[in-house]
Ligand code: CP
């Protein structure tokens with residue numbers, strides 16, 4: 001059966017543990033590891049801006065021996081209304097896999113349903129699974145050390161997510177934390193709670209999460225303090241209104257220090273200093289944002305290498 005990576009739970013916890021172990025090895029052996037994508041071309045469809053995701057997939061596909069083919073949404077007929085189904089069928093005749101960043105999660109489901117190649121979620125409005133796998137890996141490699149069990153290092157750890165608790169990064173933490181055996185507490189304003197789709201998916205996969213409007217309650221006992229932009233891509237027009245509502249959830253030094261004394265600060269980036277996080281926290285010695293950014297490369301290479309392995 002063909003495997004896709006559309007959401008966090010497309011890998012079981014055991015499979016995720018193997019992906020994490022592979023990411024660690026590929027990171028260590030960068031420049032001299034195997035090339036499982038040799039002779040392959042992977043399409044990269046982007047309907048939104050990107051620095052980290054675009055560059056890390058491009059470099060990662062190349063380092064695995066493959067050819068990355070960047071397709072801006074408006075450069076292909078998909079941007080002019082050609083259907084997802086036809087696009088999937090056509091691309092499947094040319095390429096060996098598709099990485100896609102777009103708005104609707106249902107478009108990814110459509111690509112996977114109509115195509116004949118693996119599809120990887122490079123961010124939708126609903127989820128950003130490559131980011132969450134990377135973030136959990138980034139914490140785990142610190143907590144497990146060079147040889148310890150990465151997934152075991154995450155068991156029982158708590159992540160506090162502050163700010164926009166109703167969009168892709170919060171949703172991804174809900175699915176990811178449960179998959180990795182972590183607890184998640186979401187602190188955000190009323191009206192921005194996780195929506196019914198993610199609640200249904202979390203319930204289906206046996207996941208639970210805690211939601212509060214009190215930012216200090218959210219960070220109490222947290223091992224990771226995490227935030228994201230208050231106005232995500234596509235929400236630029238709501239920026240002022242969102243800023244007013246989310247200001248109490250800004251990650252300040254005081255809020256960060258209300259978490260565990262050795263807690264890590266994480267952010268998927270791009271960050272907006274003075275909005276969702278202060279510059280003082282971005283400069284903090286326990287802020288690991290650039291390790292997260294670097295690890296996108298290693299984690300995504302591990303995900304791609306796993307998807308192209310013959311499936312049992
Ligand atoms: N974190 C992340 O996905 O960054 P980009 O939008 O730059 O890809």
Ligand code: NVA
Pocket residue numbers: 123125167168169228229231232233268269270
């Ligand atoms: N929530 C942000 C994440 C960017 C990586 C967005 O969707 O714009």
